[in-house]
Amino acid sequence: MTRNLSLRHFRAFVAVANTASFTVAAQDLFLTQSALTATIQQFEETIGFKLFDRSTRRVAMTPEAERFKAQAEHILKQFDSSVVDLEALSQGRRGHVRIAAAASVTHYFLGKALGKLRRDYPDITVSLHDAASEQVERMVVHGEVDFAFASPHKQFDELVYTPLFEDRFGLVCSSDHRYARSRRSLRWPDLSASDYIGFTADTGIGAYLRQHANRPDLFTNSGNEVSNSSSLAAVLCNTGGYSVLPALAAARITGPDVVFRMLSTPTLARQVHLLTRKLRSLSPSSELLVGYLLRTLHETPVPDGVRVLAKG
Numbered sequence: 001m002t003r004n005l006s007l008r009h010f011r012a013f014v015a016v017a018n019t020a021s022f023t024v025a026a027q028d029l030f031l032t033q034s035a036l037t038a039t040i041q042q043f044e045e046t047i048g049f050k051l052f053d054r055s056t057r058r059v060a061m062t063p064e065a066e067r068f069k070a071q072a073e074h075i076l077k078q079f080d081s082s083v084v085d086l087e088a089l090s091q092g093r094r095g096h097v098r099i100a101a102a103a104s105v106t107h108y109f110l111g112k113a114l115g116k117l118r119r120d121y122p123d124i125t126v127s128l129h130d131a132a133s134e135q136v137e138r139m140v141v142h143g144e145v146d147f148a149f150a151s152p153h154k155q156f157d158e159l160v161y162t163p164l165f166e167d168r169f170g171l172v173c174s175s176d177h178r179y180a181r182s183r184r185s186l187r188w189p190d191l192s193a194s195d196y197i198g199f200t201a202d203t204g205i206g207a208y209l210r211q212h213a214n215r216p217d218l219f220t221n222s223g224n225e226v227s228n229s230s231s232l233a234a235v236l237c238n239t240g241g242y243s244v245l246p247a248l249a250a251a252r253i254t255g256p257d258v259v260f261r262m263l264s265t266p267t268l269a270r271q272v273h274l275l276t277r278k279l280r281s282l283s284p285s286s287e288l289l290v291g292y293l294l295r296t297l298h299e300t301p302v303p304d305g306v307r308v309l310a311k312g
Contacts, residue, residue: 095285133204151204247305
């Protein structure tokens with residue numbers, strides 16, 4: 001019989017209990033007085049005892065109703081709170097977002113976007129993973145992250161690749177290196193393999209250069225490799241070598257001691273994409289973060305050699 005009860009009965013009971021008036025309670029609930037009376041009577045018939053003693057002058061709760069009132073109010077508050085939580089999730093005001101990103105994206109765009117999101121939506125939390133491109137793609141495919149920002153590596157059929165920006169490759173070396181002092185334009189065919197420091201094949205940079213640079217000797221003869229640009233500056237300054245980086249990644253480590261020079265013949269540029277799963281919609285919180293990233297991408301000045309591809 002309790003299946004006949006609903007939140008409508010609880011709201012009717014609490015309204016009458018709080019106002020001690022069927023007339024006022026009916027107005028608060030936007031019901032006719034006869035409809036409210038019928039609802040209370042149905043409630044009383046279902047539970048098997050009276051909720052109110054009524055006279056021409058007053059409405060008073062029975063002892064059973066007084067004991068039940070706190071429970072009824074608690075049930076309504078829990079339900080209303082749950083609805084508010086659902087609305088917050090649907091509108092992106094609350095939730096947890098799992099993402100992976102290349103370090104250069106985090107440094108120039110994503111960090112700023114996260115700060116703005118945190119300011120406007122403090123109840124949205126984020127888990128950020130920094131991993132090589134091949135690993136990042138697999139993390140999206142397997143649902144370990146909701147989406148990612150990285151260069152295409154394996155080009156999985158299960159993923160959607162949306163271009164964000166591209167940046168041109170150039171040479172990075174210490175300020176006292178011969179390539180830094182040279183006034184000639186730097187070309188791929190002129191580079192020495194002996195002091196080249198490359199990127200491992202599982203990285204987006206390493207995979208791209210192996211495929212497009214047309215200098216296989218750089219990757220087979222030098223033997224010196226790193227897996228991320230964060231440690232590259234220290235390696236360059238202490239070994240006297242040089243490396244090749246996209247302009248955005250290079251801007252993170254250049255300064256008085258490390259310089260960046262464009263490379264040509266061929267002129268190479270990588271693209272960084274937004275990686276999402278096919279046939280899977282982003283959560284409202286994820287869509288919010290992507291929107292913040294795109295706006296930040298268009299608002300942030302970028303180094304020479306970087307071109308934004310994403311629509312504003």
